[in-house]
Amino acid sequence: MNTKKLPHIVIVGAGFGGMEVARRLAKSPVQITLIDRHNYHLFQPLLYQVAIAGLLPSQIAYPLRTIFRKQKNLTFQMGEVTSIDFNSRYVKLEGSVIAYDTLVLAVGGQTNFFGMNSVEQNGLQIKDIESAVSTRNHLLSMFERASREADAEKRRALLTFVIVGGGPTGVETAGALAELISHVMVKDYPEMSLTDARVLLIEATEHLITAYPDELRKATRDLLRRKNVEVLTNTKLASYNGQQMTLGDDRQIPAHTLIWTAGVKAAEVVDHLGVQQAGSGRVRVESTLQLPQHPEVFIVGDAAYLENGDGKPLPMLSTVALQQGKITAQNIQRILKGQSPKPFHYKDPGLLATIGRNAAVARIWGISFSGFIAWVIWVFLHIYRLIGFRNRVLVLVNWAWDYIFYENQVRLITKE
Amino acid sequence: MNTKKLPHIVIVGAGFGGMEVARRLAKSPVQITLIDRHNYHLFQPLLYQVAIAGLLPSQIAYPLRTIFRKQKNLTFQMGEVTSIDFNSRYVKLEGSVIAYDTLVLAVGGQTNFFGMNSVEQNGLQIKDIESAVSTRNHLLSMFERASREADAEKRRALLTFVIVGGGPTGVETAGALAELISHVMVKDYPEMSLTDARVLLIEATEHLITAYPDELRKATRDLLRRKNVEVLTNTKLASYNGQQMTLGDDRQIPAHTLIWTAGVKAAEVVDHLGVQQAGSGRVRVESTLQLPQHPEVFIVGDAAYLENGDGKPLPMLSTVALQQGKITAQNIQRILKGQSPKPFHYKDPGLLATIGRNAAVARIWGISFSGFIAWVIWVFLHIYRLIGFRNRVLVLVNWAWDYIFYENQVRLITKE
Numbered sequence: 001m002n003t004k005k006l007p008h009i010v011i012v013g014a015g016f017g018g019m020e021v022a023r024r025l026a027k028s029p030v031q032i033t034l035i036d037r038h039n040y041h042l043f044q045p046l047l048y049q050v051a052i053a054g055l056l057p058s059q060i061a062y063p064l065r066t067i068f069r070k071q072k073n074l075t076f077q078m079g080e081v082t083s084i085d086f087n088s089r090y091v092k093l094e095g096s097v098i099a100y101d102t103l104v105l106a107v108g109g110q111t112n113f114f115g116m117n118s119v120e121q122n123g124l125q126i127k128d129i130e131s132a133v134s135t136r137n138h139l140l141s142m143f144e145r146a147s148r149e150a151d152a153e154k155r156r157a158l159l160t161f162v163i164v165g166g167g168p169t170g171v172e173t174a175g176a177l178a179e180l181i182s183h184v185m186v187k188d189y190p191e192m193s194l195t196d197a198r199v200l201l202i203e204a205t206e207h208l209i210t211a212y213p214d215e216l217r218k219a220t221r222d223l224l225r226r227k228n229v230e231v232l233t234n235t236k237l238a239s240y241n242g243q244q245m246t247l248g249d250d251r252q253i254p255a256h257t258l259i260w261t262a263g264v265k266a267a268e269v270v271d272h273l274g275v276q277q278a279g280s281g282r283v284r285v286e287s288t289l290q291l292p293q294h295p296e297v298f299i300v301g302d303a304a305y306l307e308n309g310d311g312k313p314l315p316m317l318s319t320v321a322l323q324q325g326k327i328t329a330q331n332i333q334r335i336l337k338g339q340s341p342k343p344f345h346y347k348d349p350g351l352l353a354t355i356g357r358n359a360a361v362a363r364i365w366g367i368s369f370s371g372f373i374a375w376v377i378w379v380f381l382h383i384y385r386l387i388g389f390r391n392r393v394l395v396l397v398n399w400a401w402d403y404i405f406y407e408n409q410v411r412l413i414t415k416e
Numbered sequence: 417m418n419t420k421k422l423p424h425i426v427i428v429g430a431g432f433g434g435m436e437v438a439r440r441l442a443k444s445p446v447q448i449t450l451i452d453r454h455n456y457h458l459f460q461p462l463l464y465q466v467a468i469a470g471l472l473p474s475q476i477a478y479p480l481r482t483i484f485r486k487q488k489n490l491t492f493q494m495g496e497v498t499s500i501d502f503n504s505r506y507v508k509l510e511g512s513v514i515a516y517d518t519l520v521l522a523v524g525g526q527t528n529f530f531g532m533n534s535v536e537q538n539g540l541q542i543k544d545i546e547s548a549v550s551t552r553n554h555l556l557s558m559f560e561r562a563s564r565e566a567d568a569e570k571r572r573a574l575l576t577f578v579i580v581g582g583g584p585t586g587v588e589t590a591g592a593l594a595e596l597i598s599h600v601m602v603k604d605y606p607e608m609s610l611t612d613a614r615v616l617l618i619e620a621t622e623h624l625i626t627a628y629p630d631e632l633r634k635a636t637r638d639l640l641r642r643k644n645v646e647v648l649t650n651t652k653l654a655s656y657n658g659q660q661m662t663l664g665d666d667r668q669i670p671a672h673t674l675i676w677t678a679g680v681k682a683a684e685v686v687d688h689l690g691v692q693q694a695g696s697g698r699v700r701v702e703s704t705l706q707l708p709q710h711p712e713v714f715i716v717g718d719a720a721y722l723e724n725g726d727g728k729p730l731p732m733l734s735t736v737a738l739q740q741g742k743i744t745a746q747n748i749q750r751i752l753k754g755q756s757p758k759p760f761h762y763k764d765p766g767l768l769a770t771i772g773r774n775a776a777v778a779r780i781w782g783i784s785f786s787g788f789i790a791w792v793i794w795v796f797l798h799i800y801r802l803i804g805f806r807n808r809v810l811v812l813v814n815w816a817w818d819y820i821f822y823e824n825q826v827r828l829i830t831k832e
Contacts, residue, residue, distance in 0.1 A: 039827070065605070078560045147493075148511070412454075
């Protein structure tokens with residue numbers, strides 16, 4: 001326990017930001033405790049693939065104890081943070097209290113329904129493994145129910161799939177779901193005509209994937225149309241009762257499935273910390289990602305509110321979290337050496353979104369790609385970024401298989 | 417709908433028995449409706465691998481609609497049978513009624529707790545995907561809790577894993593769990609000494625895997641001992657409260673985990689059919705597997721009670737179900753041709769049980785194998801029997817990986 005004398009760095013959250021801090025401190029003279037409420041790191045960018053039965057949870061999640069097995073200065077603890085005392089410098093979990101010298105809050109985000117209770121109660125989301133698997137089970141059950149439904153009206157409602165939110169997740173989910181129907185379900189349900197099946201993508205603003213340059217927004221729209229996704233922009237959702245959705249203009253569309261991807265906010269835990277919050281509940285931090293009045297507390301990723309050069313808040317993206325994790329590790333090391341911390345500047349690494357099989361849009365090194373080349377870049381980038389060699393191989397096998405045989409193997413309806 | 421004129425064969429249950437009947441009638445002039453409460457076929461012999469985090473559910477389960485995609489005379493319907501009218505010849509599901517000319521009941525079995533409510537309430541089982549995943553989550557959580565437990569007594573209780581039942585499932589689970597601890601968990605939990613961890617295998621009778629010849633029973637015991645499984649035969653379980661188990665001789669053993677594999681009985685649905693039942697609730701059938709007074713109803717697999725040549729009831733094994741499925745398909749064809757059905761005779765194809773990595777016991781063509789050769793036979797036989805080429809590849813990749821690196825990748829604790 002000579003490690004006791006080393007400064008104790010407590011990292012809450014093992015998403016992209018927290019993981020990056022932990023890894024970059026591997027060689028530093030510190031004792032790290034990493035806390036997460038799950039025992040695995042989740043590769044969120046591919047979570048939508050679990051929801052549309054394209055990938056298995058274990059292909060995009062990896063046990064944290066295995067990841068950090070070789071990092072001797074780190075201990076993992078599974079648990080949920082209930083409160084934090086910034087003055088006495090300790091973190092409370094159920095059943096234990098952990099004191100820190102330096103705290104890194106990388107608690108991430110959660111779905112933001114903007115107070116639309118009817119959607120929160122009756123809609124689906126793709127936020128964690130459990131919700132993605134529930135979404136998968138729900139989607140697959142709709143086809144089973146439709147296959148037994150004699151009434152054409154009711155069958156159409158069972159086969160109408162609404163995705164709300166024109167961001168990357170919404171676009172990727174809509175494209176992949178449309179392909180699941182047109183390439184896989186048509187084969188699985190020969191007794192039923194799937195021309196009734198509809199995939200709607202609803203976006204309140206004028207554009208899909210707003211962050212992208214205009215030519216890519218157009219390309220995205222065209223690619224989705226070609227996959228028979230009905231794109232409705234400038235369209236607001238008013239309410240959803242589980243069978244029927246009501247739009248802002250009072251139009252009603254019968255649909256048993258609504259997947260909400262239209263909002264993210266900081267994880268709820270930060271609401272109870274008595275800190276100053278900005279839009280989406282994110283915590284206002286210094287340019288160095290330190291908490292005002294508490295230089296020993298860093299906040300990284302979705303939970304941190306910091307403005308970009310252009311005065312816009314930084315987007316809630318894994319790339320932002322990764323870069324913030326890197327600078328936070330550096331700043332912790334600088335402070336240990338008596339140096340002053342450096343401010344964070346986001347370097348846009350480019351944009352990349354897939355629209356189902358063999359189509360994607362990308363903006364890299366200032367160049368816009370769309371279609372197959374962009375998709376190949378997307379596949380390899382994501383497989384490369386996936387943690388764990390074996391996972392990469394399995395994901396590749398999966399995709400190769402799906403790509404060649406238009407086949408998804410994960411279509412199990414499991415009870416919860 | 418010219419198929420309407422063809423005799424309608426309704427098969428309830430898509431386990432080994434029901435699947436075999438359905439496949440062997442593929443070329444017959446019949447219309448088949450296959451009913452199962454799940455949308456997948458489950459390869460039960462490997463379910464324990466899901467429970468010990470060795471395989472993924474989707475590696476041993478396969479969507480039924482995909483399996484029967486090319487069989488044009490079969491329609492699949494997902495649903496639970498609520499009642500059967502043998503006189504009017506129809507099957508009732510929630511929301512639908514299906515008339516039959518010939519009925520095949522292949523509803524399988526369920527766990528038999530022999531009225532031990534304390535075990536049913538506080539113990540774990542490995543009967544379907546859901547219970548196997550719950551068992552996995554429970555097992556993995558015990559290690560997390562133990563890693564936070566300061567009290568040595570309590571930690572020992574958290575790390576004491578009891579498996580009740582010395583049949584193949586119990587033996588295979590105990591062996592695999594012991595290896596998970598000694599090869600994987602020791603690496604994942606460097607902060608905690610796992611010498612406290614115990615795996616107990618409890619069997620009420622004198623022998624493990626009673627059906628096997630004596631030399632293999634001995635070999636099994638030795639192999640388990642070598643893997644540090646404590647084998648207690650002639651030991652009865654009296655009760656279990658979730659923290660402590662009480663044995664027949666009032667001995668008490670603190671243990672937070674008890675997996676019950678000691679009993680199987682016919683699926684509950686047959687209790688409500690008003691038919692004559694024998695031991696384990698199985699339905700008494702003619703030697704042709706027909707229901708007395710109802711020659712148009714066949715019962716195959718765990719749900720059927722038939723005695724072997726030696727007067728013993730046939731075991732509840734997949735091999736029995738498969739052979740009964742085969743003869744039932746033949747008898748249905750014979751009856752359609754106006755021939756009389758043939759009686760069923762079980763041909764023992766041999767016995768095979770694995771005891772964790774690289775060790776197994778087998779009895780094939782009258783020869784007894786044990787150790788590595790038996791294990792290789794077991795691996796290839798099981799992979800071969802697994803449905804779906806891609807699954808086989810993935811299972812092989814998984815096992816090869818585990819075998820070379822002593823690594824299990826599926827150790828995710830998911831909420832239910």
